[in-house]
Amino acid sequence: MAQVTVTIDNKTYRMACEEGQEEHLSDLAGRFDRYVGHLKNQFGEIGDLRITVMAGIMVMDELHELQRRMRGLEAEVDTLKKTRDNALSQVDKTDHDLAEALSEVTGKIEQIAGKLSGRA
16 A cells, blocks of 8 residues: 555645555645635634535535536437437438339349340
8 A cells, every 4th residue: 555645724644545546646635625725715714624524515516516417418428329329220221222222223224125135
């Protein structure tokens, strides 16, 4: 396990993480520290625990909104996939119908050619 020291609200915390995740954990802690700093600037000193809880709730609200948007995008992707599949199915049917029509026209042309060559 790797060890990382992060700073949140001017307090340092030593944390463990998987090898290779040190920078990611430091970045996350930095982002969370910005939430805490924003709230401290907005509300002043109202207690570390209260500020931390408020910052956690802000993060969860942001996560909830992103999840809601992701569900909407997933639904849109599903709709687009169905539309694509229907279009491809229609193209296949059109190709099949066109091939049959061309085959029928070819047969008629051959019949006409046969009749014309019999006259000659």
